[in-house]
Amino acid sequence: MERLEYKAELEWDGNVGSEVKVRDFSFRIDTSTDGRNAGPNPTEYLLAAIGGCLVVNWGRLIKKMRLNVEDMQITVSGWRDREEPRLKEITYKVRIVTDEPEKKILRIKELAEKYGTVFNTVGPEKIRGEVEIVKKSQQ
Incomplete structure (x- = not known):
């Protein structure tokens, strides 16, 4: 390998x-x-790395599947207690502007999470994501 x-x-x-x-x-x-x-700070870079990992994989999959996507933003957030030095929760939201079927977009989410190096190093059980699909015709 x-x-x-x-x-x-x-x-x-x-x-x-x-x-x-x-x-x-x-x-x-x-x-x-x-x-x-x-x-x-290092925690902000960690969140950026998770987001960057997702953007790279979403971008690759959009190209591979030849999907028509007008725009996409990913926001990654996390929080911790002051007393315990680890993030309690990491969430992300993908906002994507496209007229592609929801099923295809959710398949991209699934594959981007499955094959993301940073995403899987942190651990998919620690990161929760959601997708907002905005139809181009509704903008």
Whole structure:
């Protein structure tokens, strides 16, 4: 089986943040609470990674199934108690503008969740998603 490898290199900023390098890209991780607020915090990046994973898979499936989709947004949210350092709930909502049948759109949701690397690493039992289909004719 082919092995896919990923790597991120982080350089500490001397406080609580870092500069991250991934391939030819760089970005900051920091916090607004005790850092310099120079970038999103790790939890926000986790939510963005889940959303990015979903967008990549939805996009691939839309192309593969040759569906006519005018627009799509995905919002990923999570919350935790201050006392316990883990997210209690992660939810996402896909808003998609299309006249394609609901059955096809829900099949994309199913497959995007099934084959998403980040989605499955976090655990599908920890993430709950919903889809809002907006018909182009109703806009």
